[in-house]
Amino acid sequence: MENPDLGPDPSLLLVDDDEAFVRRLAKAMEKRGFSVETAQSVAEGQTIAMARPPAYAVVDLRLEDGNGLDVVETLRARRPESRIVVLTGYGAIATAVAAVKIGATDYMAKPADATDVTNALLATQDELPPPPENPMSADRVRWEHIQRVYELCDRNVSETARRLNMHRRTLQRILAKRSPR
CATH class of the missing domain: 1.10.10.60 (Homeodomain-like)
Structure with missing residues (x-):
């Protein structure tokens, strides 16, 4: 499915060590027109970011082999205009500030659904993404x-x-x- 909002390069890198989550999100993002590549570690994410820096990325903050912000920094160095969303199960203001300072476009708490992630990736600088349709209780x-x-x-x-x-x-x-x- 073509998505005109994605621009000429729909490449998306998903970096998360939760295998079931990354599989579900990858499938949902492909349905939205993204060309998805996945990684399950900082090392794997950095390798992909160096070889084929994507236009979009969704990176988990805490990975088994380190901090997802290292992947964000690598990606920013290789492709400064890429749009990056940092996901985490630990919604803390300090980590949100750190993520945005080093170049993340947005910061979201897990579990995030594909619609929320897509809205965050495609939001323009002056526009805030809409609140979630059905937030968790x-x-x-x-x-x-x-x-x-x-x-x-x-x-x-x-x-x-x-x-x-x-x-x-x-x-x-x-x-x-x-x-x-």
């Missing part, structure tokens, strides 16, 4: 954060509870429930 955001910390602690309930400053039994009850909408 506060309960869902809390649940996503707990799940992310739980995974980072290698599914260790005691360690997760300690890091979240939460009683272990309370955490076990939350983990046993289904995810909120």
